[in-house]
Amino acid sequence: MNRLIIIGASGHGKVVADIAELNGYDDIVFLDADPTKKECGGHPIVGTDNDCSDLKGDVFVAIGNAEARKRIMERESTRNFPVLIHPSAVVAKSAKIGKGSxxxxxxxxxPGTVIGKGCIVNTCSSVDHDCVLGDFVHVSVGAHLSGTIKVGEETWIGAGVTVNNNVDICGGCMIGAGAVVVNSIDEAGTYIGIPAALKK
Ligand SMILES: CC(C)(COP(=O)(O)OP(=O)(O)OC[C@H]1O[C@@H](n2cnc3c(N)ncnc32)[C@H](O)[C@@H]1OP(=O)(O)O)[C@@H](O)C(=O)NCCC(=O)NCCS
Incomplete structure (x- = not known):
């Protein structure tokens, strides 16, 4: 049996479990902070994330919040965090992807793109050539990053966002759904609209 312990029994966790099965995991269990939850995507919830050390297997943190993802991955740093890739995704040979993404x-x-650890590259999004995504970045559904873009740690790129090529976005940003980022962003904050501007 090939076990994966998924921390976070949410809708996101359910999608992660589906991909994990397609990656060969045949014994999937969840841990979740809510002790009243019993199953997620047909897989049992066997405890809270504090119970992780009692269980053998690889670990994946499926929590949307970047801070929580980082905190738990750091706490469980001795565990093996796989990279999960849906079979329908297209990943260039030269791309590098960090653990737990x-x-x-x-x-x-x-090609040439480097993705940090604990990242989410969500459904039907794209990250073009020579981009660098820091740890715990989330590229949401249908967002598109053009070539040679840098995104700093823990930044969340919202659904359907477009980022022009050669733009840098610093860490700790939230780019609101549907925004178009045309200039580099060097101050953490929430940015919305076309062109994207700091949300007041
Ligand atoms: C940007 C965002 C974080 C703002 O959330 P919020 O602070 O709760 O904002 P509110 O919903 O209170 O909206 C405040 C104002 O900003 C506007 N606004 C919110 N999100 C916006 C967006 N993405 N683009 C343009 N305007 C937006 C609202 O219409 C509202 O305008 P008003 O004051 O004129 O009525 C959020 O709307 C968003 O885009 N989240 C991303 C969701 C997503 O991509 N999920 C992907 C899952 S894979």
Missing amino acids: VIMAGAVIN
């Missing part, structure tokens, strides 16, 4: 269905990652 998930690349979801239909995503495209082009």
Whole structure:
């Protein structure tokens, strides 16, 4: 049996479990902070994340909040965190992906791109050539990063966002759904609209 312990029994966790099965895990269990939850995506919830050390297997943190993802991955740093890639994703041979990251269905990652640990490259999003994504970045569903873009640690790129090529986005940002980022962003904050501007 090939066990994966998924921390976070949410909708996101359910998608991660589906990809994990397609990656050969046949014994999937969840841990979740809510002790009243019993199952997620047909897999049992066997405890809270504090019970992780009692269980054998690889670990994946499926929590949308970047801070929580980072905190738990650091706490469990001795565990093996796989990279999960949906079979329909297209990942260039030269792309590098850090541990505990998930690349979801239909995503495209082009050559020369480096993705940090604990990242989410969500359904049908794309990260073009020579991009650098820091740790715990989330590229949401249908977001598109053009070539040679840098995104700092823990930044969340919202659904359907477009980022122009050669733009740098610092860490700790939230780019609101549907925004178009045309200039580099060097101050953490929430940015929305076309062109993306700091949300007041
Ligand atoms: C940007 C965002 C974080 C703001 O959330 P919030 O602070 O709770 O904002 P509110 O919903 O209170 O909206 C405040 C104002 O900003 C506007 N606004 C919110 N999100 C916006 C967006 N993405 N683009 C343009 N305007 C937006 C609202 O219409 C509202 O305007 P008003 O004051 O004129 O009525 C959020 O709307 C967002 O885009 N989240 C991303 C969700 C996502 O991509 N999920 C992906 C899952 S894979």
